[in-house]
Amino acid sequence: MRRRLFISLVIAIGVLLTVMVGSFTYSSVEKRFTTEIEYDVYQLQEKLSAELARYSEIPVVLSADPRLKRLLRVPNSERLLKDTNLLLSNWNARLNSDVLYLMDRNGLTLAASNADAPQSFVGHNYNYRPYFQQALKGQKGRYYALGVVSDKRGYYFSYPIWDGKEITGVLTLKVDLSIIDSIWDQQKFDYLIADPLGVVFYSSRDEWLYQSLSILSDPQKENIRDSRRYGDSALSHLTKFTALEDIEAQEALHLGLPNKDRERVLVSNTDLGSAGWRIYGFIPTSNAWPVVTQSVLIFATFYGLLVLVLTAWLQTVKAQRKLARLNDELEQKVASRTASLEETNTKLRQSIQQYEDTQKALRQTENELIQAAKLAMLGELSASINHEINQPLAAMRTYTENSIKLMDKERYDSVKGNLNQLNELIGMVADIVARFKIFARKQNLEGKARASLDDAITASLKLSAASFIKKGIQIACYMPEKGLMVNADTVQLEQVILNLLNNASQAVMNTPSPEIGIKVETFLERVSIHVWDNGPGVDNDTKKHIFSPFYTTKKEGLGLGLTICRRIVEEFGGSLQISDHPTGGAEFTITLQRLYDGDTPQ
Structure with missing residues (x-):
């Protein structure tokens, strides 16, 4: 009876420990997956932001080219149209962008880098696009959409063409977002990028494309379809949430199309910047089960072998010691990572202070360089300074010598006249010196x-x-x-x-x-x-x-x-x-x- 009870107790303890190991392993794997997707989502956000930033200022720079303004002044000139199409084509090839095109202030495309292509933008009117409307207000335009002509996804950067104080047209650069695929090639999990309404416009899974993360209202769907931003997509919801804020706060959720079984996934997301996009990374929780199964089998095998060799009491003691050791190691790792984080924060603060000191020194050096340039210019004008001062000095000497002789002859009225002349000459020299002194002083x-x-x-x-x-x-x-x-x-x-x-x-x-x-x-x-x-x-x-x-x-x-x-x-x-x-x-x-x-x- 005691033996049977002992065996039952050993088996019960074994089952309990197996469940604990499985739960601990699952929790550890889940945390590791969460950390990995947080890091990879952050890396994608950094790379994609840098890639988009590389293109964002290009329309601003190119819009100042006078050749674009000439075409907008004479839009019916065949020669200017041909030259501008060639110019845009050359720019587009150098920038490695998708399309570069010029519109008049009514939204009609006059010239494009793909003017000779079957799907040319020339002749199409895009005045309904937000990037065109933003540019007409004198702002930088940014917009993501599915191309009406090319049926290709792309991000649009635009800037107004200023002719004097008037906006006469808009220059737009379209970037093919296939660059995301090249950035994501080395990642191990699924991802998607959603707009501010939660509509997915880029994803590692095709079935998620142009669907909504949250449940959209009918007016929202109609507005999206009217904008022709994503074609005629059904805009099905991938989750049960009605607000994006609820999704952003989740660490795990069920994801999938309504007509399919949604799978539970771990999720991490981050904001992509001024565009209002968010990047989401997902790992199915089912990916953790092979690791958990392997861990449980290893532990069960180990426990069974240990039971065969040692008594239940020794097995229990060793299991407790092992768990204590694991806890100590975990605490040491946490302490080590905390210390490393504090050291990194200290280095970051030092780097920021060093950067501020460098900026201050740079501004001081720039001011000194401007002052040195002024003094160098005074050196070049030294000959003229000498000439301007020597003339009144020579006259002053003549008046002085003449005054001495007039004093001997007691002609005091003439001496007074000479002294008045000397006073005017001294004022002239002072004025000359003051001009150069004012010019040479440091700027306040x-x-x-x-x-x-x-x-x-x-x-x-x-x-x-x-x-x-x-x-x-x-x-x-x-x-x-x-x-x-x-x-x-x-x-x-x-x-x-x-x-x-x-x-x-x-x-x-x-x-x-x-x-x-x-x-x-x-x-x-x-x-x-x-x-x-x-x-x-x-x-x-x-x-x-x-x-x-x-x-x-x-x-x-x-x-x-x-x-x-x-x-x-x-x-x-x-x-x-x-x-x-x-x-x-x-x-x-x-x-x-x-x-x-x-x-x-x-």
């Missing part, structure tokens, strides 16, 4: 960016006047209005204009009748300052690199002057461009925001 970074255009141009011309007179250069200055205010710092704007004048004086050194001009054009929201010369001009190759750091055509110089000038202008929201002057020579154009009384500088 906390000052308001509000500059008088009259003062900046007048000061620049005064600083350059002596040098231009010495070289026989004629100056032409045209300003249609007085009292113009622009969004810039006066000293830095003066530095830019003076640098352009100095470059112009060097360009006309070998010109028979050298001439340099400054012309101001005013518009409602901006002011353009044109600095031109009648020198030999600049070739097209030099124009492409003239604003690049360390690029120079001079025998002496670092090639940083124009780079610094453009950087200064762009910091105030303006632009600096080079072109050919109509009468020959080069022309630099500074464009800045115009300010009125009461306007706040940017």
Whole structure:
């Protein structure tokens, strides 16, 4: 009786321990699967976000090409249509994108990279697409949809074509999202990507495509079908949930089409960014059973063999010791991983601090470089400084010597006249020194960016006047209005204009009748300052690199002057461009925001 009870107890203990091992193994495998899919979903999100970010700014850059604007101005020109189709085709090939196409402001496609393909976008109107409507509002457009013409899934990036202050068209780039397949090739579990309504537009399983994670209302389904975003899909729900927020909070759920048995899966999801997409990763819980079965069989075999060798009491003691050891190891792993996480957080904080220090040093170096450029320019103007000061000094000496002689003759009225002349000459020298002192001082970074255009141009011309007179250069200055205010710092704007004048004086050194001009054009929201010369001009190759750091055509110089000038202008929201002057020579154009009384500088 006792033996039978003992055996029953051993068997009961064995069954109990087997169930515990199976449960523990299942829990461990489930946690491991959850950790793996969380990591892999995060990796997919990072790679896909980076891939989409690579394309997001391309329409912004390409939309500034003047060739696109010319076609929008003359949309019926066969030559411009042919040239623009070829241009878009070349761009599309270089970008390795799906399609690149240009629409007018009514949504009609005028030119496309696939103009010669059977499924050409040319002639199709896409004014109902949200990416077109976003671009017409002056915004960057982003949208995912199933192509109406190509029947291919794709993500669309768009940007308006600005002709002056008017939007005349929209440039759109379509990216084939088959890149997700290449990113996902090495993953071990199923995935899907859903839009903000929960509609699946990309999945590792074809039957999930264009279905909904949650239960959609009839109006929602009608709106989706009317947008033609996913064709005529049935939009069946893959889960029993009515709200996406409930799905996002789940660690496990039952997934599948309504007409099939839904399987229980572990789930992890993450937001994909500004597009509003979410990436979901799934592993069926049934994948854990082979591991659990193997673990249970191993334990049962081990337990059976142990029972045959040892007594039930020894078996129980060893089992307890083993479980205690497993718990200790688990606690050690948890402690080790916690310490590793704390160390990683410390390193991250140190990296952030190092990055902030580097940014601060970079800004300081940039300001010092601008100051060094100003001082270098003063060095180039030193000859004219010397000439401007020597003239009044020579006159002062003559008046002084004359006054001494008049004092001996007691002609005090004449001496008084000489002293008045000396006082005016001293004021002239002080004014010359003050101009160069103001120009050489460091910029107050906390000052308001509000500059008088009259003062900046007048000061620049005064600083350059002596040098231009010495070289026989004629100056032409045209300003249609007085009292113009622009969004810039006066000293830095003066530095830019003076640098352009100095470059112009060097360009006309070998010109028979050298001439340099400054012309101001005013518009409602901006002011353009044109600095031109009648020198030999600049070739097209030099124009492409003239604003690049360390690029120079001079025998002496670092090639940083124009780079610094453009950087200064762009910091105030303006632009600096080079072109050919109509009468020959080069022309630099500074464009800045115009300010009125009461306007706040940017």
